[in-house]
Amino acid sequence: MTLLKDMDWKPLALVPVLALAALPAVGSPSTWLTLTVAGLAMGMIVFIIASGLTLVFGLMDVLNFGHGVFIALGAFVATTVLASMGTYTTADSLWMNLLALLPAMLVAMLVAGALGLAFERLIIRPVYGMHLKQILITMGGMIIGEELIKVFWGPEQIPLPLPEALRGSVLLGDAAVAKYRLLAVGVGLVVFAAMVWTLNRTKVGLLIRAGVQDREMVESLGYRIRRLFVGVFVAGSALAGLGGVMWGLYQESVIPQMGHQVNVLIFIVIIIGGLGSTLGALIGALLVGLMANYTGFLVPKVALFSNIALMVAILLWRPQGVYPVTSR
């Protein structure tokens, strides 16, 4: 029970507090419910993408400005896979639709993971421990990746329609909740659960957590942290690919620049969460998702600025993010 007692609950409470605070501002409860589910769905997708980045940073002190490439790549691979599935996506059966989505997600994760492996080897490995060069190099990698996507898929926006049975919305009371958003929340929860299980209940997870706390100590105990890091990097890239598919379906279209656009959100999320903290990333993602949807409804012109304001407010409260990782 000491774990529960030692737990810092205040940041966790922020999410419901923000949601409840928005209720009077929005007015009608049904609109509020729609917006809240949309916010949670967006938050979950953002979390899927951000979790890999924050772990990579926590474990190896590498901040990958090129993370957006994996997002865009995943989404573009999904357009190709879904287009080749033919009747599976157009049939009005939930199971057949999911049967089409599943391979799309898997292939996207595989491709993004493979690119992650190459990216780590070619771009990041030579610049370990040099922050300035890391930022420059990964930014360069991002430019190259984005341009290569344009070479293969063209520079224009490509529609990524939702499969038939996932379109439209279900009614919860008076509130219309888009079906896909429920699915996104579900997938996000599955990823989060898998991650928590891996980090807390497996040997690999133990090593990762130990590595985040004190890399040299883990190395001196005889574990090859480099190899662990490559694994985390590939997993993080694959998750970004998955998140890219989800994000593309959420927007129902993909453009090569989407990686950069999402990147900005992701950075805000991991700054709010505390660089390197997984739970922090979840809270940050949910806060950002909710905030974006509420302000998008109330004052659309300042939607992106509201996230900056949120970040500033959080940093004034806790300058290292809601869950600062020790030794950073």
Add this chain to the structure above:
Amino acid sequence: MLARLLSKDLPRSPWLAALLVILFLGLAFAPFLFPGVKALNVAAKVLIFIALVASFDLLLGYTGIVSFAHTMFFGIGAYGVAISLNAAETPGWGALVVGVIAALLISLVLSLVIGLFSLRVKAIFFAMITLAVATAFLTLASQLSDITGGEDGLTFRVPEWLSPGFRLREEPLQTPLGEVVLNGRFLTYYLLFTVVCAIFLVLLRIVNSPFGRVLQAIRENDFRAEALGYRTVVYRTLSNVLSAGFATLAGCLLALWLRYNGPDTSLSFEIMLDILLIVVIGGMGTMYGAVIGSVLFVLAQSYLQDLLRMAGEASAGIPLLPALLTPDRWLLWLGLLFVLSVYHFPTGIVGRLRERAWRRFR
């Protein structure tokens, strides 16, 4: 005299010195040497980029801070001039000065706030925050269409002396290389040239002052600099504010030259990438790298695309190669060049030339 003007920071390489003299003369006499609208536009763009990149070099090369908000300050400058001249009944010098000063003030406050807020912690933190703020600013500028003209931007008139219709002399000047029309554009070019020279010399003065030495100490080892008694936050913030101020001035010049400003011309992320590319390829922490890099980059931007088009046509029929070689993909090649130069030439062109000269001298 010359050494004093350059703050005793001489090129320290005969090749570099020769190159700089050629570039200086080329830019100083550009309206006479390269008559024609496109050539003069290229020359003006080079000048603006020199000021912009040199101010970024103060931050990245000398202080070791990566900021992605440099175009934001560039844009503030451009919008300051654009909005002020657009609102004025008769666009005169007064409106121009008001615009420049207002833009400088806004940049000052913004950079101070961002700096004090995020420079306490890691460099990486600053990079992320500036990226977020700059993106938000870009969105804001294209959303507030009542003030900024939105996506379409603002077209405005400049003070009479600088407008293309103005003639200093009715008949064109006869030179051995052809006729030069002494109009408002001609005057604007020399205004740009003077201001950019002044900015460059002031920046050179700053980085070679004791203050600049402290910045370099912070770049090399901020912990040690702090231990020696320098408040690193204060120095970093000052460097950020100064660099933002000069970027704002460069933005004002851009607006004055184009007589137009929109989100894509001054705020877009592509310009930020261009700045990064120029600083790295020219040479970080050298100031002269900004000159060499800007000239190379703008020339490449203006003429490399033609070259790529030729290569693309020549490779027609081979699979994939034409798609890689279209002029639209030129950023791909620049990106590759960028990554390779960060790995293999971290000191850039200027650093390489100096190394060579130093080795020979030994």
